[in-house]
Amino acid sequence: MSTPFSSVDSTRNGLAASDYLASDAIATTVYLASTLGKPLLVEGPAGVGKTELAKALARATGRDLVRLQCYEGVDESRALYEWNHAKQLLRITAERESSWDSVRSDIFSEEFLLPRPLLAAIQSEQPVVLLVDELDKADEEMEGLLLEILSDFQVTVPELGTVTARTHPLVVLTSNATRELSEALRRRCLFLHVDYPTPDLERKIVQLQVPDLAETMTASIVRVVGALRDMNLRKSPSVAETVDWARTLLALGASELDAETVKSSLGVVLKHQRDVSTVIADLDLDRVLA
């Protein structure tokens, strides 16, 4: 297997060229995963860029991204493959004359297989990046399905036999840890915990996304968001919200971050009314404004 990256630094640069500013830890682990050919299990709070990492990885390596979005009740036919019944019926009607045996062997061939993300990823002629998003939302059976793919890069279809990967996909699994993933699955992966970025990195991310905003303003925003994350909120602001806030403030033409600006735009950063009132009380915004 050819490795897409030659070093940690080239990994980091490659990701940066795809608009993803990775911390040293992220770049190191991604480089390891791609070099050792192991799947990467990414955990961390919502909105720190776990999914974004997989997308950037696809862009950086010039591979297609195959994405399996998990949800409660996602099953084999959604994740792996389905038989194309309509096409099979057509074939049967088209071949009225021929014998049962020949039709039977015909309609269970790869032609009538509808590949879903997992099968598509390992069948692909070109190597791909396979993203299994929010695996913790899926039921446990889903993990069992993944084990074969993750360790041997193959899938067993009862009517066809074993389909082995033509190429070696880069696999990224993400999880918000709402459910404990099984030990068997964890053992097969390299583990990466992505946390909120350091203030320094977050400033760079904001600058990359909202280049027109003044640097002092960017610094202020990052600092306030950092403080908000330390408060006891129902949903802590993520990087995406920092960027949103920066965009909003740019659009509002705010030149500095004062109590009034913060109060009027808090809704962009916080997603629950209760959080908004907690912050207003905690920061004493009303009194400052009075």
Add this chain to the structure above:
Amino acid sequence: MPETGLTERLVAMSAALRRHGLAVGTSDIADAGRAVRVLGLDDRERLRTGLASALLRRSGERAVFDQVFDLYFPAALGARTDHQPELPEGDERDVSTALRDLLADALARHDAEALDRLAALTLERLGALDRQPGWSAAQALDRLAPQTAIADALERRSPGSLVGDGEGGATSTSGGGSEGSGGGSGSPRFEDRFERDELRSAIAEFRRSVEAEARRRNAEVRGTERIADYAVRNSVETRDFLSSGSKDLEELRATIHPLAKRLAARLSSRRRAQSRGQVDVRKTLRRSLSTGGIPIDPAYAHRRPHRPDLVLLCDISGSVAGFSAFTMALMQALSTQFRRLRVFAFVSTTDEITDLVLDADRLADDVVTTALRTRKVLGWGAGSSYGQALDSFTERHLDAVGPRTTVLILGDARSNYGLPRHSALQAIRDQARQVVWLNPEPVRSWDTGDSIAGQYSGIVDMHECRNVEQLRTFVGRTLAV
């Protein structure tokens, strides 16, 4: 490869991790070895990341890993030799004053590197033990009192601008919610109000570096393996409630919300899972009449979701207060999962504190202290008395317990040799749906001394619940549905 020594080190390190409860398998060690080969040994932080990705399975394990990694892959041996600032010789008080000054300066400049150097220096100069070879981070931090540098650092960071809340002594660490911004001079920016909090977390970081440095130096004196076993702090989740100091409790509090979120997700997904999948035979048969008796369309029984009423009965006397406070806060965070939550506290008599717990919006609120001050939880005796407490609960509050109620009793069942009053507990049990007693003591010390855990556990279910992990398992398994 010159790696025979390295392999051994990886194996020894994995063994140390296992002794701290991490499941490190042989294949993980092999992966770790491959990671080292790919990354090389030049960049220590990258090596750390690489090994962590191979050896760890979940994020809670990181803190333990970092400490063990520092021991097995130390940055250097002996005292640091990088350029060090001048310090007065001799008197320890002069040294700590000088160090504090440097600390305030580094804090004001956000200089992480300087802080790291200072941590090493602090241990070197203030942490050496007197009677035996070795180092003590606690002693060094005691002598330095780094938190006293906060006020100084604040002043240096914004020269001229007064700190609004007019703290007199530098030793006051009250802080807290609001700090009136602005003493007029200069124009304090909005975000400057976070300065004190930021400094505080920088100090916490500094403390951790001093502790890490102490482990590193001690490992040289006393052997890596021993230090890895005794001086590495377990992750918060497996730390005993009873031996937790106030700093541990603060750390514990920080875990409540993520924990509550995960538990709530698990509880509601269990509820959902149970509401599907049960075939209602009767309905299915009736439906099958239209298809000639063939049950094509099975009907499922809908279970009514059950949200229990929860009654907490908490011992808040000194020894178990930390455990009770944590559990109360967790249950409050989970309160949407219950139809109703009522909380009673006792030392020797019982009083309701539901309002205190529910109003405690900020985790910083100390419910226990408030309850001790404002409620009738202390009877005539001094120590906790379970008999009296159970009695006064059945006497005045038994109507809180009904057929839908799950009662959780929190306490160590140490009765100070008072009467146990089994009948009161029986009365509660007979009226409730379920009564569970969570005991923060390990099972082996039940029934020793004045503990009457055995007698009570004959009446109701009693579980050992020594740390967050056990509490989480209990909530996930027993409290749902």
